[in-house]
Amino acid sequence: MQLNDLYKEIILDHYQSPHNRGRPPHADIEAEGSNPLCGDDVEVFVLLDGDRVKEVRFDGSGCAISLAAASMMSEVLEGKSKAEVREIGDLFKAMMHGEDVDLPEEMEDLEALKGVANFPLRVKCALLAWTTLEHGLANENVGGRVSIEVD
């Protein structure tokens, strides 16, 4: 087992100095996700500019993998259209399930999480923020905050 596959420098950096962490005063989409079985919680906030993501912010508590994944997600989605967000989310999920995927160049940070696929119990950690965001997008018309439990 290669521990280095999991705890890459870049993942630890995102965990220890997360980007875009904190609640914004206003958000167009707000979603909270939790994994009651392991106690991880994440809140995802999306600020939109028309159809495009202006900013993604997140907060929460969890392990290195789940918080690093949230931090990376918040970075790569900036400026993307909603359709692109869904596409990237699908690619990321496929990667977490062990599929060989071609990520766009500017998203190579996400590649660092590829090793998580070798640790089946930790895949849900890497997916928590993404699943939460997806749930928020899908319920955008509902308005207000939506929440989802995953395990």
Next chain:
Amino acid sequence: MENGVSDEVGYDVHAVRQDFPILGIQVHGKPLVYLDNAATSQKPQVVIDSLVHYYTRYNANVHRGIYTLSEQATAAYENARAKVARFINAPSPECIIFTRNTTEAINLVRYAWGADNVRAEDEILISEMEHHSNLVPWQLLAQEQGAELRFLRVNNEGRLMLDGLDVLITEKTRLIAVTHVSNVLGTINPVKGIIKKAHKYGALVLLDAAQSVPHMPVDVQELDCDFLAFSGHKMMGPTGVGVLYAKPHLLEAMRPFMGGGSMIRKVMLAESTWADVPQKFEAGTPNIADVIALGAAVDYLSDLGMANVREHEIQTTQYALDQMREVSGIKLFGPWEMQTRAGVVSFVIDGVHPHDIAQILDSEAVAVRAGHHCCQPLMRRFNVPATARASFYAYTTEEEIDALLEGIHKAQRVFGHAIERSV
């Protein structure tokens, strides 16, 4: 002595380890260090042999066949009941009901006793440190009956705040359901005093003994508890078998738990009468092989001597606590004083989430648990989402504790930046 504490361990731990085939295996090319005994224990060869022997020599259904194999299986099954009864000093084998596990034993009490004895506005007293299995059944019963749940709180040291007991127990209290030993904090609760007080008010007491019966001498008559539940797989026995002990007059008065074969005396189309205790509570073909193997585990533990097991765990846990408290950035939970603490050590480390601790320990073949340990209210009480937990048993060595410490240091190295920042 209290909790069966003697001064010396009357066995050689390295010799004991030879009896457990799994303790010789390697994980990721390193010798297994199994420190998740509060979740489940490993099995000695005699228990494994017992299962094989049953299936290869006398597999037959019990309490039915008029033939040799069935008689042998029935005798072995009932003999295991007698062994379990002696192990906890129950007054008779008939007080021992075999279930699937502790959870089912507690739920049996909820259905077969609770439904008739807990009514609207009655009270059930439980503690904040209960495993979900001794919490959720009582939430369900209270909701169904319109009863009230009351709670014994936990102090910072991880002990029950018993000062409040006089206020919490009232004439309306029907049941106190409390854990004998906390699966998170290791606290050994002073249950004898709680039971005495409960009985003064006419309340019954159920002890969750999942973490005590495997690790220390437990005498149900001395404790005077009304119900006591534990699991076979945490005491070197197989999974799939648990035990409910109850006082004989309670079992006589209780309604059946599940209906079906074996638990009846006479069945008519519209109604039936019940078999005597304990069969009344064991509907259907029981878990014959695992019950018999639990008997073998009880024999094995009795040969080690439960006072010896307890003393070994005191020494091992003391060794672990002494080492762990030297680690910078670590927070340990539970009482310090070993006379009232079992071999369970929950901890968190600054800057390293418990799941990451467990992951890194696993890379060193050290198996610990990380999470809420089925105690979400207790996690909230201590303001942590989760802890890492190392738990010991009769076969745990100081070398294994050293491996745990090395793993903890490795986790801190991997997350080095976080440690520097948090200091």
